[in-house]
Amino acid sequence: MEMLISGVLLWSLVHLMKSVTPGLRASIQSAIGEGPHKGLVALILLGSLALMIFGWRSATPEFVYDPPTWGRHANMTLMFVAILLLGAAQGASRIRQWIRHPMLTGVLLWAIGHLLANGDSRSLVLFGGLGLWALISIFTISHNEGAWVKPVKIASIGRELLSLVIAAVLYAILLFVHPWIAGVPVIAG
Structure with missing residues (x-):
């Protein structure tokens, strides 16, 4: 640990x-x-x-809390949104008109989703720790930058649709490689 x-x-x-x-x-x-x-x-x-x-x-994971029964499904949904937000942080996107820090917000949603799905000690350390880092970063960066000036440039509808397709492909890839990265299958066989 x-x-x-x-x-x-x-x-x-x-x-x-x-x-x-x-x-x-x-x-x-x-x-x-x-x-x-x-x-x-x-x-x-x-x-x-x-x-x-x-x-x-x-x-060695040790039990800390019992996650809600719906937590795994919430995590699956939040993961797609998190991937979409990470992509939105890379360039022009309509999402940036609504969310000041899309990448950090994506990391925060990733962490929350995984905490809803897992109740063990190592999940609490990894997802709780990185979620806390993302939250602190959102506040400290916003404080240092001052008032939020929304980006003027927004993406075309075609670019937004491409972002959705890329997010879906990355989501599928992550479902496939998750057992090799984390040692835990996302979908139990």
Whole structure:
């Protein structure tokens, strides 16, 4: 479980540096340069992902709470919405007219969905920890940026439909690879 906790903390701390401690981030960047700083951050984030994946797979899940019977179905729905939001964060989208931080909101929905479907200790650490990181990030980034200025550029209907198709394909791929990533099948055979 220590590996999983370390991975979640490392991911969260590195991401929160920009919005919580911008002075510290800037001083590190000026000391080692922008390129090496980006490389270091990328390596740390890859390391944190490895810690989370291997930590998840090696942790023994212990019962913490009983998820609702409808939680698994809610998670399946929230996952599609989360994927759609992650895509909306990548470019022009009508979704960005309604949601200020679509990527972080997608991560938050991913976390909530998984907490509704799972009631074990490792789920609480991984999904609760990353959900909390996403929520804190939404507030700190919004505070630093000030009043929300909605994007002027919106996507065409064709682009929005393409986003739905891409989200559906990614959703199907995730259903297929989930057992190999998490060690847990999404659909029980």
